[in-house]
Amino acid sequence: MIRKFPARSCARISCSLMLVVCFVAAQYSVAADAATQVQLNAAKAAPRAVEPLTQNSIVRDYRVAWNSMSHALEFNSLDPLNGPFTGEAKTGLWQSVVSQQRSGLGRRYADQTHHLDAVFYAPEGDAIELHDTAEYQLQFLDKGKVIHEEHVVAHYVVLMTPSADRWLVRYLQAVPQF
Amino acid sequence: MRRLCLNCAYGFLALGVAACLMAALAASCSAQNITVPTSAVAGEPASIAITGSGKATLYILGPGISTKQEVNLGEDLKLRGDALKNAGDYHIVACSDSCHSATFYVSAGKPASLTFLVHPSRVPVSQQDAVSGVAFPFDQFHNLVFTPQTINFQLSAGNASLLNRSVNTQAGVAWFRTSSGKSAGALQVVASLNDFNARRVVQQVASDPCNLRITGQRNAQGILVQTEPVHDCSGNPVPDGTIVSFTATAASGKSTVDAPIKKGVARAEMEATGSAVISGASGVVMGNEVRVGGRP
Numbered sequence: 267m268i269r270k271f272p273a274r275s276c277a278r279i280s281c282s283l284m285l286v287v288c289f290v291a292a293q294y295s296v297a298a299d300a301a302t303q304v305q306l307n308a309a310k311a312a313p314r315a316v317e318p319l320t321q322n323s324i325v326r327d328y329r330v331a332w333n334s335m336s337h338a339l340e341f342n343s344l345d346p347l348n349g350p351f352t353g354e355a356k357t358g359l360w361q362s363v364v365s366q367q368r369s370g371l372g373r374r375y376a377d378q379t380h381h382l383d384a385v386f387y388a389p390e391g392d393a394i395e396l397h398d399t400a401e402y403q404l405q406f407l408d409k410g411k412v413i414h415e416e417h418v419v420a421h422y423v424v425l426m427t428p429s430a431d432r433w434l435v436r437y438l439q440a441v442p443q444f
Numbered sequence: 445m446r447r448l449c450l451n452c453a454y455g456f457l458a459l460g461v462a463a464c465l466m467a468a469l470a471a472s473c474s475a476q477n478i479t480v481p482t483s484a485v486a487g488e489p490a491s492i493a494i495t496g497s498g499k500a501t502l503y504i505l506g507p508g509i510s511t512k513q514e515v516n517l518g519e520d521l522k523l524r525g526d527a528l529k530n531a532g533d534y535h536i537v538a539c540s541d542s543c544h545s546a547t548f549y550v551s552a553g554k555p556a557s558l559t560f561l562v563h564p565s566r567v568p569v570s571q572q573d574a575v576s577g578v579a580f581p582f583d584q585f586h587n588l589v590f591t592p593q594t595i596n597f598q599l600s601a602g603n604a605s606l607l608n609r610s611v612n613t614q615a616g617v618a619w620f621r622t623s624s625g626k627s628a629g630a631l632q633v634v635a636s637l638n639d640f641n642a643r644r645v646v647q648q649v650a651s652d653p654c655n656l657r658i659t660g661q662r663n664a665q666g667i668l669v670q671t672e673p674v675h676d677c678s679g680n681p682v683p684d685g686t687i688v689s690f691t692a693t694a695a696s697g698k699s700t701v702d703a704p705i706k707k708g709v710a711r712a713e714m715e716a717t718g719s720a721v722i723s724g725a726s727g728v729v730m731g732n733e734v735r736v737g738g739r740p
Contacts, residue, residue, distance in 0.1 A: 313619070314567035317542050344678065354586050358530055371510045389576035390563040397615075406505060408512065413503065414537045416544050420457075423588065423616065425580075437588055437667055440507070440532040442549050444615075 304329045311384035314391060324394065324426060327433040328382065335359060336375040342367045354437040365432040372407035397444050398422040478536055480548035486585050487525045487553055494538050506534035531646070550585035560635045560642035567624045568651040569678050575599070575646055576621040581613060588616045592671055594632035596632045601625040601648065602699040623724035628680040656731030658724040667692065667736050669722050670711040681708050686726060694720035
């Protein structure tokens, strides 16, 4: 004997399932974003001192930038690059994503920690140069399958400039050492 | 029992040898070692070598590049200059039976342009540390150049040179800060590196009024007060539209009129029947006081 559920019950169950899925997805997304650790040491910034509120903004916006970049390079999506990047950084990452879309490859950055040192803060506060010592688990993907994985300690030189309501990454380049 | 153990030992030995042979055979078919450039420069060709025999899939992932191709192991692989335009880390992964990886760094080329930020765009004359500039050298592919470069900053107004300073870049940046000049007008700011110049213009405007002097005289309607031509302390005429406040203090009370400077002079007509003391001020600068007698 087959017991049929009323249509209304099915709809309720579907809605509940969708809510659960959305909730879990949201939690996963938040957890992934929150997992990116960013610390800033602005003690050596010159010639201008970095104000505490500016430090908080830079940490927040740099974390957003890396999360967006990770998302863009893992899922080969250009949209995440539109908010936190500008100038050469945006152009370079754009090229990376387009190239990955063509080749079917991807990159996944996991377990990120970033130790930022502010080394230059322009007299008028319109540009800041940061040195990022980053650690992460880097995976290379071929059509979604991990082909290589390694723990990376990388050094990045970062230029950020302020926009109307946030700091944007204008330049991001890996260097062998500082 | 002893023979059984001996047989076991021979068996394990044979298995071990077979395993070693198989591993060696497998290794000979796979990538053994990847040799990458020790010093690659953006835009210049480079080559990588992967030892071994047979075919492998080669992945190259770097800034702005992501490729996958089949290669023959044991042959040098040429990378074209346009594949290495962006400075940064390039990862090489070669996969046959197993995957091997290597990383090499591409550094920026020679400086080919300057990004030059100058602040502010408009500045009062004779202000301490009011003008600043920051310069970043980039190569032809827009990679920031980290090797120290000497950037020359020149500031001039008219024919007068206000600053000529050479600064070495540190971590890819050079900067200056200086005072504004003494005369209103265009301030030319130039950053130069080798044959490359970046030119900006800062508009220098008169500073606050200096020695504000007013005169007043009674006429049929009241008291006509006006300033002498208003200048800053360097003798530059204060721009039209700057507000001068005239305050008349009389027995009947105090009244204030704000008047903009027009053609270098601010002028206002104040109502006062009796004698009054009139003062003028512009911004934080106070002028003289004049006493005007009452109506006869």
